[in-house]
Amino acid sequence: MLLLSKKQDWLGNIRGDVLAGTVVALALIPEAIAFSIIAGVDPKVGLYASFCIAFITAIIGGRPGMISAATGAMALLMVTLVKDHGLQYLLAATLLTGLLQLISGYLKLGSLMSFVSRSVVTGFVNALAILIFMAQLPELTNVTWEVYAMTAAGLGFIYLFPYVPVIGKILPSPLVCIVALTGAAIYLNLDIRTVGDMGDLPDTLPIFLWPEVPLTWETLQIILPYSIPLAVVGLLESLMTATIVDDLTDTTSDKNRECKGQGIANIGAGLLGGMAGCAMIGQSIINVKSGGRGRLSTMVAGVFLLIMVVFLDEWIKQIPMAALVAVMIMVSIGTFSWESIIHLKQHPLSANVIMLATVITVVWTHNLALGVFVGVLLAALFFANKISHFMYVGSVLDEVTDTRIYHIHGQVFFNSADRFVSNFDFKEAVSKVTIDLTHAHFWDISAVSALDKVVIKFRREGAEVELIGQNEASSTIIDRFGVHDDPEEIEKVMGGH
Amino acid sequence: MTKQQAQVLACIDGAALTEAVCDYAAWISKKTEAPLKLLHTINHHHETSIKSDFSGNIGLGTQEHLLEEITNLEQQQSKLKLQQGKLILQAATEHIEKKEIFPSSTQRHGDLIEAVIDLEDSIRVLVLGLRGQIHESKENQIGAKLEAVIRSLHRPILIVNDTFKTPERIMLAYDGSEAAEKAVEMVASSPLYEGLSCHLVCVNNNEETASKLLEQATKKLHSAKNIKVISAKLKGKADQELCAYQQEHDIDLTVMGAFSHTRLHDMLLGSFTHKMLINTKKPLLLLR
Numbered sequence: 001m002l003l004l005s006k007k008q009d010w011l012g013n014i015r016g017d018v019l020a021g022t023v024v025a026l027a028l029i030p031e032a033i034a035f036s037i038i039a040g041v042d043p044k045v046g047l048y049a050s051f052c053i054a055f056i057t058a059i060i061g062g063r064p065g066m067i068s069a070a071t072g073a074m075a076l077l078m079v080t081l082v083k084d085h086g087l088q089y090l091l092a093a094t095l096l097t098g099l100l101q102l103i104s105g106y107l108k109l110g111s112l113m114s115f116v117s118r119s120v121v122t123g124f125v126n127a128l129a130i131l132i133f134m135a136q137l138p139e140l141t142n143v144t145w146e147v148y149a150m151t152a153a154g155l156g157f158i159y160l161f162p163y164v165p166v167i168g169k170i171l172p173s174p175l176v177c178i179v180a181l182t183g184a185a186i187y188l189n190l191d192i193r194t195v196g197d198m199g200d201l202p203d204t205l206p207i208f209l210w211p212e213v214p215l216t217w218e219t220l221q222i223i224l225p226y227s228i229p230l231a232v233v234g235l236l237e238s239l240m241t242a243t244i245v246d247d248l249t250d251t252t253s254d255k256n257r258e259c260k261g262q263g264i265a266n267i268g269a270g271l272l273g274g275m276a277g278c279a280m281i282g283q284s285i286i287n288v289k290s291g292g293r294g295r296l297s298t299m300v301a302g303v304f305l306l307i308m309v310v311f312l313d314e315w316i317k318q319i320p321m322a323a324l325v326a327v328m329i330m331v332s333i334g335t336f337s338w339e340s341i342i343h344l345k346q347h348p349l350s351a352n353v354i355m356l357a358t359v360i361t362v363v364w365t366h367n368l369a370l371g372v373f374v375g376v377l378l379a380a381l382f383f384a385n386k387i388s389h390f391m392y393v394g395s396v397l398d399e400v401t402d403t404r405i406y407h408i409h410g411q412v413f414f415n416s417a418d419r420f421v422s423n424f425d426f427k428e429a430v431s432k433v434t435i436d437l438t439h440a441h442f443w444d445i446s447a448v449s450a451l452d453k454v455v456i457k458f459r460r461e462g463a464e465v466e467l468i469g470q471n472e473a474s475s476t477i478i479d480r481f482g483v484h485d486d487p488e489e490i491e492k493v494m495g496g497h
Numbered sequence: 498m499t500k501q502q503a504q505v506l507a508c509i510d511g512a513a514l515t516e517a518v519c520d521y522a523a524w525i526s527k528k529t530e531a532p533l534k535l536l537h538t539i540n541h542h543h544e545t546s547i548k549s550d551f552s553g554n555i556g557l558g559t560q561e562h563l564l565e566e567i568t569n570l571e572q573q574q575s576k577l578k579l580q581q582g583k584l585i586l587q588a589a590t591e592h593i594e595k596k597e598i599f600p601s602s603t604q605r606h607g608d609l610i611e612a613v614i615d616l617e618d619s620i621r622v623l624v625l626g627l628r629g630q631i632h633e634s635k636e637n638q639i640g641a642k643l644e645a646v647i648r649s650l651h652r653p654i655l656i657v658n659d660t661f662k663t664p665e666r667i668m669l670a671y672d673g674s675e676a677a678e679k680a681v682e683m684v685a686s687s688p689l690y691e692g693l694s695c696h697l698v699c700v701n702n703n704e705e706t707a708s709k710l711l712e713q714a715t716k717k718l719h720s721a722k723n724i725k726v727i728s729a730k731l732k733g734k735a736d737q738e739l740c741a742y743q744q745e746h747d748i749d750l751t752v753m754g755a756f757s758h759t760r761l762h763d764m765l766l767g768s769f770t771h772k773m774l775i776n777t778k779k780p781l782l783l784l785r
Contacts, residue, residue, distance in 0.1 A: 016549055023553045162552035172553025248564055250541075250571065285560050288567075291549025334555025 009064045013293045020292025021300025024067055026175045028305050030327040032070045038135045039075040040082040042199035046070040047309050048206045049274025054302030056265035062257030063242040064295045067283040072132045073233050074276050076366050081226045091211035093223040094270035100231035102263030110255035113239045119351045120375035121240055122340045123358025127371055129336035130363055136325045146190050147322045154181050154326025174327045181323035196317030202309050206272040229369040234278035238262050241279035248288045282331045350382040388416035393423035403432040413443035417450035426457050433458045438469030503621035504534045511585040514626030519589045520661030522624040523598050528689045531621050533600040535589050537582040538612045610645050620652045627658035656781045664749035668696045673710045676754020680784045681714050694725035700735040736772040755783035
């Protein structure tokens with residue numbers, strides 16, 4: 001089932017896919033190296049992971065044309081694991097991450113993405129951009145002026161080269177930046193840090209290896225606290241990226257298949273000596289921009305990357321870190337949602353608070369999963385608060401029978417329950433109280449107990465209490481799903497609004 | 498069945514067979530008094546990129562800008578396709594109105610299969626050409642989507658492969674199968690076949706079985722008014738024999754059940770319907 005794909009997905013756009021895949025591969029190499037450095041492992045770990053994840057998701061992923069590889073979001077989560085326990089535990093954690101993602105794919109947890117609101121997504125993306133930028137700062141502190149000059153020149157190449165007539169649109173500008181800066185560093189014999197100083201590069205094709213960790217309970221206790229956030233963040237970023245690619249290409253994707261694909265890709269990465277990864281927002285945009293649409297583009301990116309690094313490792317070693325930093329600054333700028341800053345003024349305050357809270361939490365903790373958790377929680381609270389305003393209690397006094405009739409309209413639930421109670425006048429001395437609930441919705445137990453409280457209070461004051469329309473009001477309390485498909489049922493539950 | 502609303506749906510794409518499709522659809526519409534509807538589908542090839550930029554960099558707002566750019570390009574393309582489709586529909590409408598039948602027309606995005614499945618409930622008969630635009634020049638191939646459409650739709654489908662000729666003699670391929678049985682009932686009950694002569698043909702190497710089968714079917718057809726029944730027994734390979742008979746007796750239209758086996762069966766043994774679609778020179782009415 002996972003291997004099934006339409007011929008169109010592979011061969012619908014061969015020329016565009018091959019060219020775009022090549023452009024992406026060239027941009028992936030510096031990223032994979034940079035993210036390995038963030039995680040604290042040899043560059044080859046990120047490069048093997050990038051090849052493996054791109055290759056596998058090309059075949060079994062749910063979103064053709066999306067680029068997955070080693071990512072910053074994931075790298076940031078594994079820093080302490082690598083520092084405390086070493087690479088082998090990272091590989092084991094990667095395997096477990098893949099397994100968790102695979103399971104969540106089968107449990108169809110991809111649909112939980114609907115709880116992640118737009119503001120949280122924006123916050124996630126912005127936080128990610130900020131983290132990628134911050135990760136470059138160590139390369140820019142306590143260094144000679146040459147490094148600053150090189151980085152500035154690199155950014156200049158990246159953003160100005162496309163304006164050069166003819167070749168500007170053919171040659172990827174990040175590649176031009178890297179080649180030019182490497183050439184300059186060698187020619188001028190500059191004493192600055194290069195990729196080779198950061199650890200081993202791949203010199204062979206990846207080989208199958210089982211992580212050298214004891215298969216014990218202790219191992220699980222070490223890796224599980226890392227694997228869970230890794231799995232969550234990986235799926236979040238992958239599904240967000242899938243949505244972005246969906247929008248850009250006006251096509252749909254299979255989100256649950258994507259979850260399974262990410263899972264298998266990470267299992268594959270773990271077994272071939274790579275770190276956990278996920279979909280990449282920046283690279284996927286570059287792919288679409290370069291004309292990539294099909295599965296072939298992702299596969300070409302992965303395979304081309306591996307060929308390049310295995311055969312050109314002597315040259316890649318000489319790339320100055322400054323060039324890498326320039327590329328990563330580009331990635332962080334490209335990932336940042338510029339629109340979200342422009343829209344700050346137009347969006348409601350609650351949306352901005354959710355977005356900023358997500359960003360602040362992530363930047364504070366370096367954990368995107370926590371940020372999303374905070375964002376979703378805030379969004380839910382804001383929503384509950386908004387809905388609670390849709391409740392109103394009206395009343396009339398029937399002097400003949402000495403009866404006070406209350407009409408309840410709207411949503412009664414945990415958040416509006418107190419306000420519901422406070423709307424009754426218990427001090428009024430009447431012999432009978434009628435509460436008409438026909439147009440009220442009692443969503444939870446809090447609402448029911450609030451009503452009980454009201455009834456008891458009135459009875460203590462010596463009034464007879466009559467409830468009207470109890471069935472209609474409480475029909476919403478039952479956790480019935482699928483009601484939304486049936487217009488008649490909705491009318492029954494939501495009637496009068 | 499709600500015969501009142503069910504329509505004759507003619508799928509046209511501006512290929513060479515479009516006119517014939519319109520003519521046959523008009524003929525069915527006239528005889529059955531079912532309203533005629535013309536359908537044109539606009540296919541978008543989102544899996545192919547329109548424009549590419551290999552500068553490989555991303556800056557502030559690249560994503561929003563890219564979305565805007567792609568949307569603009571696709572909007573222009575789609576507008577053109579929409580306009581082309583309108584012209585095709587208009588031409589077809591004018592052509593049919595000469596016969597004093599006034600069709601309605603509709604355009605849908607996406608591919609033909611999706612469109613006919615969406616419209617299935619309102620279809621009485623689907624009329625479509627054997628080859629669409631893409632396959633126009635390929636003699637030995639049937640349109641790529643044709644089989645998928647036939648398999649996914651549970652309505653009679655008329656496959657048009659030649660210019661229009663008012664059918665006078667029809668051939669009913671009968672083998673006693675469930676689908677064939679339905680075909681017989683259909684012919685007996687539909688006003689479409691009134692006044693035509695029907696050649697009831699059975700290909701079976703066992704003569705006795707053939708006679709028995711033919712006898713049953715003939716009885717059923719006789720109950721219908723105004724159909725002349727001529728029965729024939731043939732031996733040999735069904736598709737070849739039927740096509741030969743078709744030419745020999747100048748048959749205008751062949752009626753048969755279609756794809757009664759599963760896809761797997763057909764993949765291994767070859768599908769009879771598939772062979773007929775390739776070999777026949779005359780329109781085929783497939784009943785599912």
